[in-house]
Amino acid sequence: MDLSALYTQIILEHSRSTRNKRQLTCATCKERGHNPSCGDDITIELQLEDGRVVDAAFTGVGCAISQASTSMMIDLIKGKTTGEVAQLTDTFLAMIRQELDNDSSLKNLGEAVALKGISQMPARVKCAVLAWHTLQEAIKTGA
Amino acid sequence: MGFSVHEIRQDFPALAQSVHGKPLIYLDNAATTQRPVQVLEAIERYNHFANANPHRGVHYLGTEATRAYEQARERVARFINAGSRKEVIFTRNATEALNLVAFAFGLAQVKAGDEIVLCISEHHSNLVPWQQIARLTGAKLKYLYLDEEFCLTHKEIQAKITDTTKIVAIAQMSNVLGTIYPVREIAGWAHSQGAVVVVDAAQSIPHQVVDVQALDADFLVFSGHKIYGPMGIGVLYGREELLREMPPYQFGGDMIEYVEEESSTFAPLPQKFEAGTPNVEGAVGLAAALDYVESIGLKQIAEHERNLTAYALEELRKLRWVRVHGPLDMAQRGPVISFEIEGCHPHDVATILDTYGVAVRAGHHCAQPLMNYLKIPASSRVSFALYNTKEEVDVFLESILNVRKWLGYGS
Numbered sequence: 001m002d003l004s005a006l007y008t009q010i011i012l013e014h015s016r017s018t019r020n021k022r023q024l025t026c027a028t029c030k031e032r033g034h035n036p037s038c039g040d041d042i043t044i045e046l047q048l049e050d051g052r053v054v055d056a057a058f059t060g061v062g063c064a065i066s067q068a069s070t071s072m073m074i075d076l077i078k079g080k081t082t083g084e085v086a087q088l089t090d091t092f093l094a095m096i097r098q099e100l101d102n103d104s105s106l107k108n109l110g111e112a113v114a115l116k117g118i119s120q121m122p123a124r125v126k127c128a129v130l131a132w133h134t135l136q137e138a139i140k141t142g143a
Numbered sequence: 144m145g146f147s148v149h150e151i152r153q154d155f156p157a158l159a160q161s162v163h164g165k166p167l168i169y170l171d172n173a174a175t176t177q178r179p180v181q182v183l184e185a186i187e188r189y190n191h192f193a194n195a196n197p198h199r200g201v202h203y204l205g206t207e208a209t210r211a212y213e214q215a216r217e218r219v220a221r222f223i224n225a226g227s228r229k230e231v232i233f234t235r236n237a238t239e240a241l242n243l244v245a246f247a248f249g250l251a252q253v254k255a256g257d258e259i260v261l262c263i264s265e266h267h268s269n270l271v272p273w274q275q276i277a278r279l280t281g282a283k284l285k286y287l288y289l290d291e292e293f294c295l296t297h298k299e300i301q302a303k304i305t306d307t308t309k310i311v312a313i314a315q316m317s318n319v320l321g322t323i324y325p326v327r328e329i330a331g332w333a334h335s336q337g338a339v340v341v342v343d344a345a346q347s348i349p350h351q352v353v354d355v356q357a358l359d360a361d362f363l364v365f366s367g368h369k370i371y372g373p374m375g376i377g378v379l380y381g382r383e384e385l386l387r388e389m390p391p392y393q394f395g396g397d398m399i400e401y402v403e404e405e406s407s408t409f410a411p412l413p414q415k416f417e418a419g420t421p422n423v424e425g426a427v428g429l430a431a432a433l434d435y436v437e438s439i440g441l442k443q444i445a446e447h448e449r450n451l452t453a454y455a456l457e458e459l460r461k462l463r464w465v466r467v468h469g470p471l472d473m474a475q476r477g478p479v480i481s482f483e484i485e486g487c488h489p490h491d492v493a494t495i496l497d498t499y500g501v502a503v504r505a506g507h508h509c510a511q512p513l514m515n516y517l518k519i520p521a522s523s524r525v526s527f528a529l530y531n532t533k534e535e536v537d538v539f540l541e542s543i544l545n546v547r548k549w550l551g552y553g554s
């Protein structure tokens with residue numbers, strides 16, 4: 001296992017960044033997700049208007065992987081329609097599960113591609129996917 | 144014979160391997176221990192020469208299997224100084240043993256308004272079953288809280304355990320903090336208040352002499368796999384007069400006397416609590432593990448582990464960005480150290496240490512109420528066994544410096 005492929009500059013930056021870490025004043029939906037076995041615990045807030053993510057943010061604690069994944073995801077989904085968000089989520093989860101037929105869709109994931117290496121680390125997969133599963137739930141409740 | 148850790152290591156094939164290209168340094172012994180060849184060979188011998196269904200066959204192998212199983216029971220009884228073999232019930236693990244006590248004893252004895260007292264550091268296995276009993280009976284759960292040194296005070300024990308307490312369930316040693324609780328004192332006080340004492344010895348049993356009579360425990364449980372035995376075998380000790388009055392926990396074969404169409408009578412102790420074909424090879428492996436531990440000597444083991452723990456604690460305390468959760472006084476603790484590295488989540492710590500071959504645990508350690516009490520989401524944990532060396536502790540300490548580097552901190 002190559003740590004330098006895991007704890008890259010971009011992942012470390014996102015994991016410590018506070019840019020997306022706040023509470024929204026006009027959240028329309030909110031969902032808490034946690035991995036009880038490792039203590040990752042995040043809450044994602046979305047401001048949805050006319051089927052579009054106007055704003056998104058998160059609060060909570062967790063490992064570098066879960067925090068970076070959440071932060072990157074929020075950067076990615078801002079301004080997107082819920083349909084586009086659903087597609088990006090599918091792509092991200094498929095990347096982690098090694099189920100992508102071709103890598104052409106990866107370019108849509110922006111910086112979150114940096115987490116591709118997690119697919120080789122079964123013990124850490126749940127850290128990387130937590131935010132995305134929580135996002136799916138949040139949109140479900142907000143729709 | 145002196146204690147030679149390097150000779151001992153030869154007995155453990157699992158320790159000779161490399162992981163990620165580095166020699167394995169196994170410091171997750173509080174989760175499970177590795178097994179010596181003496182245990183592996185005893186299991187193999189049983190499977191080669193004595194496997195049959197015990198307590199049934201009149202044929203040669205049936206008799207051999209029965210003998211192997213019952214000898215294992217006697218081995219356990221001797222190891223914990225039980226009054227008789229009837230007081231030793233084999234279970235799958237400590238969790239099943241605790242469920243047995245909770246549901247066969249607790250459910251019948253606890254009434255609405257009674258109190259069940261637990262320690263805040265209990266493992267979920269000694270906590271969730273009691274929550275269920277409290278819910279089903281209308282009893283109240285009360286927790287013993289810890290002082291700043293992560294220990295229990297006499298005052299706390301005497302304030303919480305009163306004449307409304309029906310059951311006190313407590314681990315002898317915390318699997319997170321390493322704290323060794325004064326079980327004997329707790330049992331003395333609890334008995335004076337009319338309560339029954341259930342001791343979870345899963346963590347303590349590989350590290351110190353556990354004598355059920357000296358502890359004055361009413362029930363005591365442990366798992367085979369935490370004392371160099373196999374998984375899938377655990378022990379419930381219970382005082383005979385309590386076990387005799389308890390209804391069976393599970394029903395079926397091996398635990399009956401006479402079965403008619405509408406009703407049955409049950410087998411005497413200990414069979415009453417062992418429904419179905421038991422895990423004979425597990426019991427045989429556990430007996431071999433206890434032989435192994437005794438051949439080395441618990442006093443020698445404890446001293447070796449104490450030296451490792453004291454050294455690791457001393458070195459960890461020199462690192463200003465490390466915080467230890469647990470007593471610093473060696474008299475109050477066993478060889479389990481939970482710690483936090485500033486700015487580094489325990490899961491990242493464990494991943495990075497793993498690449499150096501160092502196996503540690505990260506997470507809530509099945510003690511979420513304790514984590515909430517300490518106001519931490521998770522911690523990292525190292526736990527030592529008789530086969531760990533000072534050199535391994537050194538590699539662990541060096542690797543910790545690297546954790547900080549990988550996560551972008553200078554030192």
